[in-house]
Amino acid sequence: MAMTQELYQKAMKFAGEKHFDQKVPGTNANYLLHISNVAMEILVAYNNKPDFDIDFAVQTAILHDTIEDTTCDYSEIEIEFGERVAKAVQALTKDKVLPSKKESMLDSLTRINQLEKEVGMVKLADRITNLQSPPGYWNQKKIINYQEEAVIIVDSLQDKNEYLESRLRAKIEAYKQYIA
Numbered sequence: 001m002a003m004t005q006e007l008y009q010k011a012m013k014f015a016g017e018k019h020f021d022q023k024v025p026g027t028n029a030n031y032l033l034h035i036s037n038v039a040m041e042i043l044v045a046y047n048n049k050p051d052f053d054i055d056f057a058v059q060t061a062i063l064h065d066t067i068e069d070t071t072c073d074y075s076e077i078e079i080e081f082g083e084r085v086a087k088a089v090q091a092l093t094k095d096k097v098l099p100s101k102k103e104s105m106l107d108s109l110t111r112i113n114q115l116e117k118e119v120g121m122v123k124l125a126d127r128i129t130n131l132q133s134p135p136g137y138w139n140q141k142k143i144i145n146y147q148e149e150a151v152i153i154v155d156s157l158q159d160k161n162e163y164l165e166s167r168l169r170a171k172i173e174a175y176k177q178y179i180a
Contacts, residue, residue: 011062018070026135041125048163057118060088067093088119109156120160131171147175
């Protein structure tokens with residue numbers, strides 16, 4: 001089995017190539033900033049309590065947005081990283097065919113909960129990372145909706161990882177400063 005560092009580097013190279021022209025919303029930062037922050041949350045959670053498959057979780061964290069945000073598809077991830085990682089990334093991908101953003105999020109959470117806890121951990125880490133100061137062009141309704149979505153996520157993914165759940169709950173509380 002490959003070591004975490006090699007898997008991290010392989011996944012990061014793949015994600016970097018796929019997200020090459022994507023920026024973190026509201027910034028000029030390359031999207032790899034977000035991806036590396038999600039992976040860092042997983043690594044810190046493992047350092048806190050090493051009771052999960054770190055290699056699977058890190059690859060999933062790095063690749064979590066490739067199907068949703070790039071031209072990459074399930075089969076490409078399956079070929080490069082295996083069926084387990086591909087299924088995880090697919091579960092983390094919102095179905096754009098569903099009629100509303102909320103329905104696609106709830107559908108994704110249902111699919112996440114059907115897989116191993118590491119997949120839910122990546123979703124928690126993703127929202128932790130995203131609960132920074134909102135982009136300046138977001139209105140109050142969007143900010144409030146984003147915080148409410150975070151509450152649905154943390155409530156739906158209980159018992160995946162105590163550390164990440166606690167981190168997300170604290171981020172949700174801190175995010176209230178952006179609500180007028």
